[in-house]
Amino acid sequence: MSSIIQLLPDHVANQIAAGEVVQRPASVVKELLENAVDARATDIKLIIKDAGKSLVQVIDNGLGMSVTDARLCFERHATSKIRQAEDLFSLHTKGFRGEALASIAAIAHVEMKTKQDQEELGTHIIIEGSKFVSQDVAVLPKGTSFAVKNLFFNIPARRNFLKSDVVEYRHIVDEFQRVALAHANIHFTFYHNGSEMFNLPPSNFRQRIVNIFSGKTNEKLVPVQEETEIVAIKGFVSKPEFAKKSRGEQFFFVNDRFIKSGYLHNAIMNAYEGLLKDGAQPSYFLYLNVPPNTIDINIHPTKTEIKFDDEQALYAILRSAVKHSLGQFNVAPVLDFDRDANLDTPYHYKNLEGATPTIQVDGNYNPFSEDVPNKGPKSDYYGNRKPDANSEGYRYEPVKQTASWESLYVGLKHDTDTITENGGFHFESEEATASLFNENDVEKAVNKTYQIHKKYIVNPIKSGMVIVDQQRAHQRVLYEQFLTNMTLHHASSQQLLFPLHLYFSTSEMELIAELQLALVNTGFVFEETNDDSVVISGLPVNIAESEVPKVLEQLLSDLQDGIPESSFSQNDTIAKSMAKSLSIKTGTYLTEKEQENLVNGLFACKEPNVSPFQKPTFITMRVEDLDKKFTI
Incomplete structure (x- = not known):
C-alpha cells in the first residue's frame, strides 16, 4: 500500500x-x-x-x-x-x-x-x-x-x-x-x-498623542506615573467627562510593544468606577515596563497578547495608579463634602513663605473731634441724605416719616358698596346628573393612555389593550423620519445662533468626510470642515444642540467596522444610529399628550410592529387573555 x-x-x-x-x-x-x-x-x-x-x-x-x-x-x-x-x-x-x-x-x-x-x-x-x-x-x-x-x-x-x-x-x-x-x-x-x-516629528509621549489624535486631546489627558519592583507605569488617561462610546483610543504598551489585555482593561474600568456613564469608555495611553523574563510574548501569532508571571499584582498596581492620578488632579470626587475649591493653594504659591501683614494706624484720628475726616454725604436712620458736617447750619435732626398706611384703604368703601348693592356674592351651582359618568367622560377614559414604570405605554382598545415599549417605538418613528429625509432630500434644518465647533481625531474626521453628504440630507449644515474639527451651523429640527456630540459619537462608534458601500446601506446605518441616540430612553416620564403622540406616530409608520433593530415594539393583550388569568 x-x-x-x-x-x-x-x-x-x-x-x-x-x-x-x-x-x-x-x-x-x-x-x-x-x-x-x-x-x-x-x-x-x-x-x-x-x-x-x-x-x-x-x-x-x-x-x-x-x-x-x-x-x-x-x-x-x-x-x-x-x-x-x-x-x-x-x-x-x-x-x-x-x-x-x-x-x-x-x-x-x-x-x-x-x-x-x-x-x-x-x-x-x-x-x-x-x-x-x-x-x-x-x-x-x-x-x-x-x-x-x-x-x-x-x-x-x-x-x-x-x-x-x-x-x-x-x-x-x-x-x-x-x-x-x-x-x-x-x-x-x-x-x-x-x-x-x-x-x-520626534517628541515626548504627550505631544505624540496630541499629534495623532488632534489638538484638543491635550486638555483631556491626566498623567499617570508609578514605579515599583514589578512594573514601572507611565502614560495618560482621559478625564471622565471625555469618555466615548467606542474603545478606539485605548492603548497598552508593554516594553514598547502594543498589546491587548481584557484583564488590564478591567483594572482601568475599576479605577473609573462611579465616574463613567453606562456604556462609556475612557481613553488611556499607558506604557508598562516589566523585566523581560517575567513575560511570555510568543503565545499569539500577531504577538498582541502577552502572558505575565504575576497578573494579580500588576492588576492591583495599575488600578491603584490610575485611581491615584484621578484623585490627585481633582478628577475623582473627594470625601470632604464641605470642601471649597476656592480655598486650594495655587501651584505657584505652594512653596512661597507667608509675608507678615503690615498695619497702618492714623495717630491723628480723634472720634470726638468736630472736624470729621469723612466729608462724604451721610444718611439718617431712614436713609435720607443729609448735608456734610462742615456745611453751614449743620445739626442732627431725624427726619420724620409720614405714615402712608391710609392709602391701603383708598377705594375700599366704594368696592364694599358695590358688593352690597349687588346683593352679596353669587356662586355657580353644579348641575346634578343621574349617572355617575356621562358619555363623554366614558369615551375619554377608554381612549386614555397610561405609562407604566416609565417604560411601557398602555392604550385600551376594543378587544383589550396594547402595551407599547416607548424606546423601541420612538426608534421606529425616528428611523423612518430620517430615512425618508435622506431618500427624498427634503430635510428641514434649524439654524444655530452661534456655530458649533466639534473636534475629532484624524480617523474620525475621515469617516465624517465620507458621511457628510448623507448627514446633510438629514438636516445638518456644515459650515466648515478642517483636519481635526468641523463647524456646524444648522441641525435637524428634532435634534437639540447639546445632543449633537452624542449623536455623532454614537454614529462613529457604529461605523467602526466600516462604512457600507451602497448609498442605501449608508443611509440605513446612519438612520439607525441616529434613532438609537435620540430615542426616548427607558425611565423617561411622558405626559399624556406625549404618550398619545408617540402611539399615534408609531401606528402611522410603514412597519410599526418592529424597531429598526428587528425587536417588537408592542404587544396586544385581549380581554379573553385577561379572563384566563382570573380563571380559577
Whole structure:
C-alpha cells in the first residue's frame, strides 16, 4: 500500500504560514514598521496605495543589511533576534520569529533595496511568490526600502475576503498609530494615494498623542506615573467627562510593544468606577515596563497578547495608579463634602513663605473731634441724605416719616358698596346628573393612555389593550423620519445662533468626510470642515444642540467596522444610529399628550410592529387573555 502522508512543497508551506502572519494589508504594515524600528531607524516613511492592496512600502534610514543578510532574510525561520530557545524569554526587539518576510514574499511581489552605512553600494532584490527574480548591486542611500505590491496575487480566494478600501485603510491606520505611539523618538510620515496623512516629528509621549489624535486631546489627558519592583507605569488617561462610546483610543504598551489585555482593561474600568456613564469608555495611553523574563510574548501569532508571571499584582498596581492620578488632579470626587475649591493653594504659591501683614494706624484720628475726616454725604436712620458736617447750619435732626398706611384703604368703601348693592356674592351651582359618568367622560377614559414604570405605554382598545415599549417605538418613528429625509432630500434644518465647533481625531474626521453628504440630507449644515474639527451651523429640527456630540459619537462608534458601500446601506446605518441616540430612553416620564403622540406616530409608520433593530415594539393583550388569568 502506498504512503498517504507527504511533505508539502516549500511554496505551499510558505503560503499556509502566511495565513498566520499576513491576514490583510495592515499585517504587512505592522511587520515592516517593526523591522524598521528594530533596525534603529530615526526616520520611517509609510507609503500605501489602494488601502495597501496595490502597494505597501516602508522606507527607513536604519542599519541596512549586507548582501548575505539581504538574501537570507527571506528564508523561513531566519532571524537575527534569537540564537537559542532561552532568548525567547529575554526579548528586547519586535520581530523575532523569522517568518514575516518569508510569508510576505510568498503571496506578493516584493522589491527590497538596502545598504549599510559603511558600504559604498547596496543590494536590490526582486521576489515574486517566493521566487527570486533578480538580485543586483545598486547605488542606494543608507537604510532599507521594502515595497510589497499586489498582495495575495497568487491566492485569489484570500484576496476576495478583503474588505472595502475604507475598512482596510482604517486597519492600516490603527497599526501605524500603535507603532508611532510606542516610539515617540522616531520621525514617522504616512502617505496614502499620494496624500500626506500623518507627519509626526520626534517628541515626548504627550505631544505624540496630541499629534495623532488632534489638538484638543491635550486638555483631556491626566498623567499617570508609578514605579515599583514589578512594573514601572507611565502614560495618560482621559478625564471622565471625555469618555466615548467606542474603545478606539485605548492603548497598552508593554516594553514598547502594543498589546491587548481584557484583564488590564478591567483594572482601568475599576479605577473609573462611579465616574463613567453606562456604556462609556475612557481613553488611556499607558506604557508598562516589566523585566523581560517575567513575560511570555510568543503565545499569539500577531504577538498582541502577552502572558505575565504575576497578573494579580500588576492588576492591583495599575488600578491603584490610575485611581491615584484621578484623585490627585481633582478628577475623582473627594470625601470632604464641605470642601471649597476656592480655598486650594495655587501651584505657584505652594512653596512661597507667608509675608507678615503690615498695619497702618492714623495717630491723628480723634472720634470726638468736630472736624470729621469723612466729608462724604451721610444718611439718617431712614436713609435720607443729609448735608456734610462742615456745611453751614449743620445739626442732627431725624427726619420724620409720614405714615402712608391710609392709602391701603383708598377705594375700599366704594368696592364694599358695590358688593352690597349687588346683593352679596353669587356662586355657580353644579348641575346634578343621574349617572355617575356621562358619555363623554366614558369615551375619554377608554381612549386614555397610561405609562407604566416609565417604560411601557398602555392604550385600551376594543378587544383589550396594547402595551407599547416607548424606546423601541420612538426608534421606529425616528428611523423612518430620517430615512425618508435622506431618500427624498427634503430635510428641514434649524439654524444655530452661534456655530458649533466639534473636534475629532484624524480617523474620525475621515469617516465624517465620507458621511457628510448623507448627514446633510438629514438636516445638518456644515459650515466648515478642517483636519481635526468641523463647524456646524444648522441641525435637524428634532435634534437639540447639546445632543449633537452624542449623536455623532454614537454614529462613529457604529461605523467602526466600516462604512457600507451602497448609498442605501449608508443611509440605513446612519438612520439607525441616529434613532438609537435620540430615542426616548427607558425611565423617561411622558405626559399624556406625549404618550398619545408617540402611539399615534408609531401606528402611522410603514412597519410599526418592529424597531429598526428587528425587536417588537408592542404587544396586544385581549380581554379573553385577561379572563384566563382570573380563571380559577
